[in-house]
Amino acid sequence: MLSVKLTMRNSIFLIIASLGFVSLKAQENSPFSRYGIGDLYPQQTVASRAMGGVSAAYANPQAINTINPASYGYIPIVTFDVGVSIDQRSLKSVNPLSAYNSANFLPSYVLIAVPLNAAKGWGAAFGIKPISRINYNIEEISYPHGDTLQKLHLGTGGLTQAFLGIGKRWGAITKTNISLGFNAGFEFGRRQTNNIVNYIDSTPFVKSNFESTTSYNGLFFNPGIMINIKVGEKTDKITKIKQTYMLRLGGSATLKHQLTANMDSIVETFNYDANGAIVPIDTIHLQNSISGKIQMPVTYTAGFSFSNVINIANNFALNKWTIAADYSAGKWSDYRFYGQTDKVIDNWMIHAGAEFIPDPFALSLFSRSTYHVGFYTGKDYINADGNSYEEKAVTFGLGFSLRKYRGQYDNQQTLINTSFEIGKRGTSVNNVTEGFFKFSVGLSLSDIWFIKRKYD
Numbered sequence: 001m002l003s004v005k006l007t008m009r010n011s012i013f014l015i016i017a018s019l020g021f022v023s024l025k026a027q028e029n030s031p032f033s034r035y036g037i038g039d040l041y042p043q044q045t046v047a048s049r050a051m052g053g054v055s056a057a058y059a060n061p062q063a064i065n066t067i068n069p070a071s072y073g074y075i076p077i078v079t080f081d082v083g084v085s086i087d088q089r090s091l092k093s094v095n096p097l098s099a100y101n102s103a104n105f106l107p108s109y110v111l112i113a114v115p116l117n118a119a120k121g122w123g124a125a126f127g128i129k130p131i132s133r134i135n136y137n138i139e140e141i142s143y144p145h146g147d148t149l150q151k152l153h154l155g156t157g158g159l160t161q162a163f164l165g166i167g168k169r170w171g172a173i174t175k176t177n178i179s180l181g182f183n184a185g186f187e188f189g190r191r192q193t194n195n196i197v198n199y200i201d202s203t204p205f206v207k208s209n210f211e212s213t214t215s216y217n218g219l220f221f222n223p224g225i226m227i228n229i230k231v232g233e234k235t236d237k238i239t240k241i242k243q244t245y246m247l248r249l250g251g252s253a254t255l256k257h258q259l260t261a262n263m264d265s266i267v268e269t270f271n272y273d274a275n276g277a278i279v280p281i282d283t284i285h286l287q288n289s290i291s292g293k294i295q296m297p298v299t300y301t302a303g304f305s306f307s308n309v310i311n312i313a314n315n316f317a318l319n320k321w322t323i324a325a326d327y328s329a330g331k332w333s334d335y336r337f338y339g340q341t342d343k344v345i346d347n348w349m350i351h352a353g354a355e356f357i358p359d360p361f362a363l364s365l366f367s368r369s370t371y372h373v374g375f376y377t378g379k380d381y382i383n384a385d386g387n388s389y390e391e392k393a394v395t396f397g398l399g400f401s402l403r404k405y406r407g408q409y410d411n412q413q414t415l416i417n418t419s420f421e422i423g424k425r426g427t428s429v430n431n432v433t434e435g436f437f438k439f440s441v442g443l444s445l446s447d448i449w450f451i452k453r454k455y456d
Contacts, residue, residue, distance in 0.1 A: 046442030050397025051353025052374025056303035057250030069181030072167025075123035083108030121169025159189035224252030349378030393423025
């Protein structure tokens, strides 16, 4: 069995936003990231994560839903959204009995949504976000012939996505309508692995290092659909504000695609100097620029939501409350790395959640803010020990609205969204299990931009 060692590493989150250019960098520690493309990073914005990660049929004027690009047809104002997370993990191994903790600061996304023509239902979004992370340090100890054999498995890297999406809605926001959309863009990443063999008790033996560095990139396509069905409405007798009850159905998929890869591989012997630094001795094998393909599987999600929608202004409808549920899945048994399979399987996940605003027009901060709650449960795509891993978590959060909604000509808004996730990966059938706590913060800034001048 494997004994897991985690090393603490700092993450650097650097954002340079100039003329639409964004740079993003992230790192994470997890032995599960040794398999497939690494640990999958949640693609939802912070508000959605607090609702259990619902996304298939979720649309909100200040929540950019990149998973279903049909939601872009409901964008009323320009919105800039950036998120970060703090990730605390506790790993436990049964054989040998051990436990390790790690804490990480992680970037989440940088997104911008723009209404191309809100009256006609045209909207667009673009941004950059991490898809997966690779960062592990695994130690394997055995005792052949009375010697202590140490094998170290190290890995770093991940996959990042830059995208542009467009959505089109047919019909008024508070009427029965349909919206279609798509995301398209560029995925790129890098994976470096080192497998080190060391006889600890036998000083005459030199160490061996098997290292490979793979860079990969490619295009992807993600279509989506949303159908809004008006099921009723009422007008508040005091405020005279119209409220509409909407049932929304939605679905989206990221189609099967390939990444073009290039690998450098080296096998060498080495030793450590007095300071612990690696000193190469001899190169046994060296091969550069090995071309190959990484086969990425189809993933999809489908679900529904039911909302009480308040018509704030023309083309600006706010969810007073929403309940939603999704089913998502991926055919990861189709995943291939240079034609080889890995310890991954088809996965699925059920997401459910709700949000509620006590009074969008209240002076009190806590009355006009949005309360989120939810959960998710399912099967992870990583199958390290052959027993599959269950994954489940409860979620909750609060979206602080720093300005109250005043009407049609005051659509400048600032939201600070928070999300808490408490969950576990693995059960008693797994040798290594992981408990996790994730705290995420998202800053959402919205305003009416690009308006034609009406008066000189």
